[in-house]
């Protein structure tokens with residue numbers, strides 16, 4: 001597990017200020033949710049944390065180590081991993097093979113090169129544990145291309161877990177899911193909580209309030225409040241800006 005801090009994080013796209021002086025403190029072992037209206041800058045912030053976007057100013061600290069200048073793969077190697085990058089699934093590979101490629105750190109490479117390594121017992125054990133944790137135990141030998149949409153999202157989570165991260169960045173894991181699928185993922189995250197430190201961006205407020213230890217509210221690129229679900233519910237500005245909007 002690991003803790004993540006940002007200090008004065010800024011992102012500008014030309015004249016547009018999208019991340020505005022964000023200082024977050026995500027504690028080791030907590031599930032921290034980031035909520036905010038459409039266009040508030042949640043995905044941009046996640047991209048700055050994962051390393052997909054360079055910040056215009058500010059720092060990202062992971063267990064006290066400054067990762068600000070590091071690219072995606074080095075942040076991933078340090079244990080800060082983003083899930084839900086649907087493009088990284090190999091359709092013709094089975095669920096187990098996809099998770100094993102992830103366990104082997106092989107997601108960026110041509111699969112043919114890695115095929116002999118699929119015999120690696122450690123990678124297989126890590127993959128199987130991750131698949132089980134992600135709720136896909138019954139589908140280890142199914143080709144990824146045959147999975148239903150919700151199961152693909154579970155596979156992405158399994159792939160992230162197989163890489164044995166210490167911190168998971170989850171960007172809208174329930175997006176596009178049916179009510180049942182989203183309830184299944186909520187239950188799954190409930191089980192994964194504590195084993196990992198998690199930053200969750202999610203529009204599904206039922207899931208957020210059921211899962212989060214603390215919630216940060218982002219509005220126009222600024223964190224206007226961080227608190228427990230009860231504090232968030234009771235906060236007048238948050239109610240007006242965000243929860244009020246959700247209920248209309």
Ligand SMILES: Nc1ncnc2c1ncn2[C@@H]1O[C@H](COP(=O)(O)OP(=O)(O)OP(=O)(O)O)[C@@H](O)[C@H]1O
Nearest residue numbers: 013016018036037038039040041042043044045203
């Ligand atoms: N590469 C880019 N170039 C210019 N503007 C961008 C870029 N990426 C994002 N933006 C702008 O930054 C703002 C925040 O976008 P972002 O996708 O981070 O918001 P969000 O909170 O994740 O939204 P949603 O909840 O709808 O996913 C938007 O106004 C968007 O148009």
